[in-house]
Amino acid sequence: MDFLNFLDFKIPDIIDILLVAILLYYVYKLVRGTVAINIFIGIVIVWGFWKLTELLDMRMISSILGGFMQVGLIALIIVFQQEIRKFLLMIGSTNFSNKKSFIKHFKFLKQEASAIGTDINSILSACERMSASKTGAILIIKRNNSLDFVKSTGDKMHIEITQPIIESIFYKNSPLHDGAAIIENNYIVATRVILPVSNERTIPLRFGLRHRAAVGITEKTDALALVVSEETGTITYIKNGEFVLYKDMIELSNIIKEDLL
DSSP, rough: GGGGGGGGOOOOHHHHHHHHHHHHHHOOOOOOOSTHHHHHHHHHHHHHHHHHHHTTTTTHHHEEEEHHHHHHHHHHHHHHHHHHHHHHHHHTTTTOHHHHHHHHHHGSSSOOOOOOOOOOHHHHHHHHHHHTOOOOOEEEEEEEEEEEEHHTEEEEEEEEEOOHHHHHHHHOOOOOOOEEEEEEEEEEEEEEEEEOOOOOTSSOTOOOHHHHHHHHHHHHHEEEEEOTTTTTEEEEEEEEEEEOOSSSSHHHHHHHHHHHH
């Protein structure tokens, strides 16, 4: 039967399926943890149903769904404009000349991911102590996208992460406490960094400039942000321009480690 011809796989078909799987993985990774994930799942379901109706030669419903998918493309670009920008940034910032950096993008194919180099425990311990003393702080953890455009606004350095170092940077009388600290590969590479401030109006009024700056940099890049409030001592975790909820520091540690994989 004709509709069973798809079982006759060839090497190009396998490569095609593999590339689609990789693309869907990266799209899912971008929208995971945001409200866009529900839209993404809905699109996948509608697309799958459309292809099924084509396979079964159900012409009427197939033409309706096909028309919806084509017309809806413009609407999807508007809905996913932030995610599309981050995806293009991620692709554009990939250094294919660096073998380790290239392999890093495909490490999800391994059964077990390699150990995370960033000392998350020291970072969160410092945040807890600063939270207790209500010391304001903002830490930006680099992932794939380059942060050179904001690093240049601050003071460059190369200091390995430890709890006392982070606390000393954001100590109220320290000349380095204003602005954000950038973390790359377990090193603080810049302090007093000026971040782009988000103009998003849905951010609650109780959040100040630090939180808006954290939202701003995570909207424009795939970086992660930790903010300690100077007023309340609350520790806030932000990624993809969204506030991430957590129950305790153990759960927060697990979330960050998973996001860094």
